[in-house]
Amino acid sequence: MNSVLVSIITVCFNSEKYIEQTIKSVVSQTYGNIEYIIVDGKSTDSTLEIIERYSNKYPHVIKYISEADTGIYNAMNKGISMSTGELIGIINSDDWYEQTAIEQIINAYCLHGPAVYHGIQRTYSNDMLVELQCTNSTQLVVKMIEHPTCFLHKSLYLEYGVFDESYHYVGDYELMLRLRKFGVPFIIIESVIANFRQGGASHTAKAIWENYRLWLDLGLLSRSDYVYRSVMDRIRLFMKRGQYKIKK
Incomplete structure (x- = not known):
């Protein structure tokens, strides 16, 4: 099981408030075969200092770039191009994983093979828990599944394409609809995978x-x-x- 390399991507810009929590949630996973790619958009606060501190502490896990981008999906696509793992997860810089998240994804992947894996998301508003969410892929025609919980096999990006950068807010939703259109399997993990803070651009x-x-x-x-x-x-x-x- 540990032979499967998992790539985690975080894109960020001036994210000093929460990014340390995000990084800690990745490097403290119970599953160890991880590469962590952080794509910074030339932050002007202390974000880069935090990233460099953890990169020095986990040099074999974390790699990062800091350069201007044209938007969040451009930055995510950069992270995908840098990834070498079989599975790719994307967690934003104000969200965080449960400690067993990747282990649970790997367990499901060993049973089902290439697919979109997603699970339950805890949603917070002003640091207060407001709901648990898990949207079935059959509901994609009316709402997005919980993207912070999603893990995709890299072959899906290669075959069906990466994020459409013409969108500024719903590129992740468009990608999931595209994958569903082509019959890609969606596998639900019936456990909390990620924690999400409301208040970002998607709202x-x-x-x-x-x-x-x-x-x-x-x-x-x-x-x-x-x-x-x-x-x-x-x-x-x-x-x-x-x-x-x-x-x-």
Whole structure:
């Protein structure tokens, strides 16, 4: 089992607040055959100092680059190109793995072979647990599965492509829909794999509108529904901002 190399990717930019927790969750895994690739976007805070400290402590595990990128999916694609593992997981710089996460993924992989593996996610808001989530791949037509829990066999990226960098917020969702379209198996791990902090770019209005565009592009949303949802969301956002100004 330990012969399977697993690549973990973290992309970051000015992530000094939480990235140490993310790194610790990777290097403390119960499964040991890991390479950890950190792709930094030229951070200007202490992020790079934290990365270098852990890289010096775990020189055979951690490798990193720090250079400008054109967005989160460009950075993730850089990490994928640097990866040499059979399985690839991506954990963002404000999220963290459970200690047995990779061991559980490997156990499932030994049974099922190349697939998309994903499991239960704990979701936090303001560092308070708000819910446990595990979305079945059959629900992908209406919502994304929990990407921090996902591990893909590298052959899937080679055969079906990496993240579409034309998207700024929903490139991970587009990739999962693409893989499902081509009949790639999705295997659920019925355990907590990762912990996720709400509040990132995926929860902004722009991300929601890009999600609608993705559904429109893939024929999952009609043109009239796309226009209606976009307009109604803009009205709600305008009213919310107006209420906020009145309260002030």
